[in-house]
Amino acid sequence: NAGVTQTPKFRVLKTGQSMTLLCAQDMNHEYMYWYRQDPGMGLRLIHYSVGEGTTAKGEVPDGYNVSRLKKQNFLLGLESAAPSQTSVYFCASTGTGAGELFFGEGSRLTVL
């Protein structure tokens, strides 16, 4: 059972480069979320989606863009990476928005 899959799992970028993180879920979930986790900060919500074609801002959306063109995929983009975006990124999904969140294994991004 794949569940939630994030790619890539590791990436090193130079300041100013762009990249896209892909989150894919095979559970037919409506809700998908992107979080970042930094030491001492817990998980902070970047953007989320309540269904195909919809996106909304979370707590820390600046510097990121997202798209949900297909129900199973939620993409997180960094147009011009900055060292402050060095973090571990987690994608999660849930069916009804009230139930258990299923997480991917995380993507570790370093911006030099």
Added chain:
Amino acid sequence: RKEVEQDPGPFNVPEGATVAFNCTYSNSASQSFFWYRQDCRKEPKLLMSVYSSGNEDGRFTAQLNRASQYISLLIRDSKLSDSATYLCVVKGTDKLIFGTGTRLQVFP
């Protein structure tokens, strides 16, 4: 003020001890509440949901006080394998907001 606040710990307890974690939330319209567990460098996983009447799952008991906007987790008879970070999670309309987590270290 953060929407969800937790004591970061760490809580260092011996095996067999009882330990309690607290969490407060600021949005009185919050609808659902959860405790998640996160092991080092791993993704968070659901430990238990928290119901108004309180609920128990083996050695774990969760309580919710809506009037005080307060959630608690009690772990009895701590095991070495309970060592982890415990995250309080609060759900509003569509968003799930995480606390910063409380780290527990159980020693022999």
